[in-house]
Amino acid sequence: MLDVYERRILRELQRNGRASMQDLSQAVGLSPSPCWRRVRKLEDEGYIRRYAAILDGKKLGLKAFAYVHISLTDHSEASVGTFNAFVDGSAQVIECASITGESDYVLKVAETDPEALEHFIMKEVLRLGVVRNAMTNFVLRQTKVAAALPVSLAEPEEG
Incomplete structure (x- = not known):
């Protein structure tokens, strides 16, 4: 504790x-x-x-951010392994979470512009052979970016 x-x-x-x-x-x-x-x-x-x-994406020329909801064709060990290896090797994927609901995963993706983001999704994500569907939500504006976890919620404060 x-x-x-x-x-x-x-x-x-x-x-x-x-x-x-x-x-x-x-x-x-x-x-x-x-x-x-x-x-x-x-x-x-x-x-x-x-x-x-913590870097400033805009200063780095990253002007397109999106959340990409991914559904896999199946949940076999091979498909999940292929997808996880792709995510691990993709610099554009800055977050990945396995989720509940209609999709299997949600990715947070960063790219230089919308065309580069489209290319990444169409030519890399969808061509993996294990992705059944990808739904993309572009980030229009970020109102809060926090890398800090709420430590005070983890355990009750003492004293």
């Missing part, structure tokens, strides 16, 4: 993953040594999987 300080560390690192140990320890109310030990523990236990930078 995470304690109050560990939850504070996780929230702060999600806010600023480049914080120095001194800044992090001040932000969470610990001295640097115990703070460092707790960070290492959170890494070792898998709470912190990796550190990453």
